[in-house]
Amino acid sequence: xxxxxxxxxxxxxxxxxxxxxxxxxxxxxxxxxxxxxxxxxxxxxxxxxxxxxxxxxxxxxxxxxxxxxxxxxxxxxxxxxxxxxxxxxxxxxxxxxxxxxxxxxxxxxxxxxxxxxxxxxxxxxxxxxxxxxxxxxxxxxxxxxxxxxxxxxxxxxxxxxxxxxxxxxxxxxxxxxxxxxxxxxxxxxxxxxxxxxxxxxxxxxxxxxxxxxxxxxxxxxxxxxxxxxxxxxxxxxxxxxxxxxx
Amino acid sequence: xxxxxxxxxxxxxxxxxxxxxxxxxxxxxxxxxxxxxxxxxxxxxxxxxxxxxxxxxxxxxxxxxxxxxxxxxxxxxxxxxxxxxxxxxxxxxxxxxxxxxxxxxxxxxxxxxxxxxxxxxxxxxxxxxxxxxxxxxxxxxxxxxxxxxxxxxxxxxxxxxxxxxxxxxxxxxxxxxxxxxxxxxxxxxxxxxxxxxxxxxxxxxxxxxxxxxxxxxxxxxxxxxxxxxxxxxxxxxxxxxxxxxxxxxxxxxxxxxxxxxxxxxxxxxxxxxxxxxxxxxxxxxxxxxxxxxxxxxxxxxxxxxxxxxxxxxxxxxxxxxxxxxxxxxxxxxxxxxxxx
Numbered sequence: 001x002x003x004x005x006x007x008x009x010x011x012x013x014x015x016x017x018x019x020x021x022x023x024x025x026x027x028x029x030x031x032x033x034x035x036x037x038x039x040x041x042x043x044x045x046x047x048x049x050x051x052x053x054x055x056x057x058x059x060x061x062x063x064x065x066x067x068x069x070x071x072x073x074x075x076x077x078x079x080x081x082x083x084x085x086x087x088x089x090x091x092x093x094x095x096x097x098x099x100x101x102x103x104x105x106x107x108x109x110x111x112x113x114x115x116x117x118x119x120x121x122x123x124x125x126x127x128x129x130x131x132x133x134x135x136x137x138x139x140x141x142x143x144x145x146x147x148x149x150x151x152x153x154x155x156x157x158x159x160x161x162x163x164x165x166x167x168x169x170x171x172x173x174x175x176x177x178x179x180x181x182x183x184x185x186x187x188x189x190x191x192x193x194x195x196x197x198x199x200x201x202x203x204x205x206x207x208x209x210x211x212x213x214x215x216x217x218x219x220x221x222x223x224x225x226x227x228x229x230x231x232x233x234x235x236x237x238x239x240x241x242x243x244x245x246x
Numbered sequence: 247x248x249x250x251x252x253x254x255x256x257x258x259x260x261x262x263x264x265x266x267x268x269x270x271x272x273x274x275x276x277x278x279x280x281x282x283x284x285x286x287x288x289x290x291x292x293x294x295x296x297x298x299x300x301x302x303x304x305x306x307x308x309x310x311x312x313x314x315x316x317x318x319x320x321x322x323x324x325x326x327x328x329x330x331x332x333x334x335x336x337x338x339x340x341x342x343x344x345x346x347x348x349x350x351x352x353x354x355x356x357x358x359x360x361x362x363x364x365x366x367x368x369x370x371x372x373x374x375x376x377x378x379x380x381x382x383x384x385x386x387x388x389x390x391x392x393x394x395x396x397x398x399x400x401x402x403x404x405x406x407x408x409x410x411x412x413x414x415x416x417x418x419x420x421x422x423x424x425x426x427x428x429x430x431x432x433x434x435x436x437x438x439x440x441x442x443x444x445x446x447x448x449x450x451x452x453x454x455x456x457x458x459x460x461x462x463x464x465x466x467x468x469x470x471x472x473x474x475x476x477x478x479x480x481x482x483x484x485x486x487x488x489x490x491x492x493x494x495x496x497x498x499x500x501x502x503x504x505x506x507x508x509x510x511x512x513x514x515x516x517x518x519x520x521x522x523x524x525x526x527x528x529x530x531x532x533x534x535x536x537x538x539x540x541x542x543x544x545x546x547x548x549x550x551x552x553x554x555x556x557x558x559x560x561x562x563x564x565x566x567x568x569x570x571x572x573x574x575x576x577x578x579x580x581x582x583x584x585x586x
Contacts, residue, residue: 073474088472090465092532093458101462102473104455114453 002061003028003163003195004049004080009058011044011219018044019055020219028163031186031196033206033227036216037239042199043085045216046166049197050082051075062163073102081157085168087149089141095148096124096137099156127155132181147178154185164195171205183209203232215239222246280526280578281538287570288545291552299555305432307551313434313502315540315547317495320440321514322521322539323447324491327484329522330464332531333381333388335485337373337395338492338518342511344403345369346496350412350506359418359425363497370493371486373399378485382478396515403508413505426501436498440540443491448536460484464531520567521546524574545570 002025011019019041026032036042048055051069060067062078069075072082089098100120107116124137133151141149150170157165167186171179179202186209189196200206206213207227215223215238222245223230223238230246237243276282295302321338328335348369353362373395380391415422428435451457459480462470471477492511500506523529524545525538549566553559 072472076474082472084472088466088469090462090469090532092465093462097458097462101470102459102475104458106455113455114449115455115458 002026003063005061005064006045006049007059007061009045009048009055009060011041011048011053012056018219019048021058022216022219022221024214024221024224026164026195026197028195029190029193030212031190031198031210033210033213034197034199034216035201035203035206035213035235035239039218040216040239041219042216043168044219046082046168046197046199049075049080049164050166051080076160076162079160079163080166081160081162081164082166083150083153083157083168083170085172087153089149089152091142092140094138094140095128095135095144095152095155096120098141098152099124099127099137099159101156103159123159124155127158130158131155131185133178145175147174147181150174150178150182154182162194164197165189166197166199168199169201170198171200171202179205203235206235207232217241278581279535280574280581281535281541283577283581284524284526284538284545284574285541288541288548291545291548295548295552295555298552302552302555307555309429309432309434311544311547311551312437314550315543316434316436316440317499317502318514318517318521318546319540319543320436320443320495320498321492321518322525322543323443323536324488325518325522326447326525326527326534326536326539327460328388328488329519329527329529330460330531330534331467331481331484332464332529333481333484334392334519334529335377335488336389336392336515336519337377337399338488339511339514339516340396340399340403341370341373341489341492342496342499342514343508344373344399344406345493346500346506346510347403347407347412347508349497349500350415351406353415353418353422354412356416358416359422362415362418362422366497367490367493370489370496374486374489375482377489378482381485382481400508407508409508411505411507415504422501423504424501426498427504436502439494439498444536444540447539451534451536456480456483461532461534464533517546517567518543520571524571526578528578542574 004026006022006024009019009022010017022041022045024032024045034042034045047053049060051072051074054068067078090101093101105116105119106113107119121137128135128137128151131151131154133148135144135148135151141152144152154170170182174182183205186196186198198206198210210227212224212226213230213235214221215235217239223235225246234243234246238246301307325335325338345366349362349366352365353359377392377395380386381388425435430438451461459470459475462473462475463477463480467477496511499510521542522539523542525542526535527533527538546567549570550563553563553566
C-alpha cells in the first residue's frame, strides 16, 4: 500500500494555476524523482506536501488516512521531513543547535530544565558520521562550506525516524564528492524503508537513486514512469514539451 | 565510536580549508567576543584615570560609578533580548517614567511596597505586551511601534501624575529608599541586583530553550518557524522581558532618588541602546551576550565619570558616548571581517 497518496491536487494563486489535478503516489522504500522546468509546479507540490500551504482542492492521504496540514510542524509530526532548498538554517548557531532546533534535548537539574549539550553534541556527531560528513557539531553554520551546510540540513531529518523525506535540490550547490555522499544517503534511506521525494534538475542524480520519475509541466503531471522504462532523453523531452506525455 | 571519529578525521584531511578552521573553546572563544574587548577598554580607561585623578580609585567614586551604571545595565539586559531578535525598543525610557509614577501613586495612597512593586511591573508588562503583540502578530516594524509607544507612554505618565512630583511613598518609605539607595557589604543593592540578573541572563542564553529560541529567531526567523518554534509568542515574551527590566530599573531608581516625576527616564532609551550595542549586540540580530549589557553600561558611566574628574565640561559627555558607540560598532565589523 502507498505511504503517501496525492489525489487530484490543484493549487491556484489568483489567476495562476500552479498545479492542475496532480496525482502522485509513493511507497515506503521508494524514491521518486520529481522533475520539471522552472515554474512547472515542483516547488508548489513540495510545499503542499510539507504543509507550507494547503491545496486549493484535492486530498492528501498518508497510509490511507486523509490528512490536512495547517503548518509545516503538522507534516513533521506525521513523519514527513523536508530539506529545504535554502536549507532553513540559523547561521548564528552551531551545527548541533541547528540539528536540534525546536527539538532540543533537555536534562533536569532540580527544578530547572536545561539544554543537554553533551548529549546533543554526541548525537549530532553520530548523525554527521553516518552521513560521512566532516561537519563538526560545535562549528558555527556561518563558517561552513555548502556541503557541510547540506549535511546539517539532512542530519536534521534523521533526528526523528521519518517515513518520507522531501529533498528540494539537495545536490545543486555542493561539491562532486558531496553529491556522491548525498546520493549514498538517499540509497541508505531507501534501504531502511523510508520514502524519498527528490526534486532535482540534475538528471544523473535522479537516474542514479530514484525508482520512478514524475515529470511536471505547467502544473500537469505529464509522466510517471519507472526509471528502467525511460531514458534521460525522454525525460528531457517531457520537461521541455517536445514529447507531449508518456 | 573511535572508528567513526577516525573516519571523520579522514574526511577532514581531504578538505584542507576545513582543517584550518579549528573549533574554539574556553579562553580562545572568550577573546573573540565583543564584550571582552570592551572590557579591556574599560580597564585601560580605569588605569589611565587612576593617574589623572586621585579621586578616581576611591571607594566612594567606585561605589557611585557602579550604582549609576546598574540602572542602565539592568535595562540593557532586557534590551539585549529585543535587539537579538533584530528588534528595537525605543519605549523603555518613557516606560521608566510611567512605571515609576505608577509605583509612586500606589505607595502614596498608603499601600505597601509589595503592592507598589507589583503595580510597577504590571504597568511595564502591559506596555511590553502591546509592543510585542503589534510586532509579532501584526508584523509591524519594531522601530515604529515602540516610537509610537514612547509617545503614548510619556503622555500617559503626564496624565496620571497630573504633571506633579511624588515624594511621599507611604508607610514603607524607609524600606523603599533603602532598597534603591542602600548597600549590602558596601556594595549598592542595585549592583547586587544587576549581578544576579546578569547571572540569570547568562544562564538563560546558554542553557534555556527560551534563550536558544530567541537566538534562533534572531538568526533566521523563517527557519525557526519551520522548525516549529512559536515565533510570535516568543517575540511577545521578549518585549515583555525588556519592559519588565525597564520597570525594575524604574522601581529601584525611584527608591534611590526618593522622588519621581514623569520626566524620569527621559531619553534613557538612547543610553540603554548604546550600552547594549557597545556590549556586543548587533542590530541585525542573532547575537547576544549577558555580560555585554553591564560592560557596555559600565563603559558609558565610566566615560561620564572620567570627564567630570578630568575637569572636562559635562557638555562633552554625549560626544564621547557617541564616539565610543561608533568605535564599538567599527571594532565589531573589523573583527567579523577577519572571519570572526
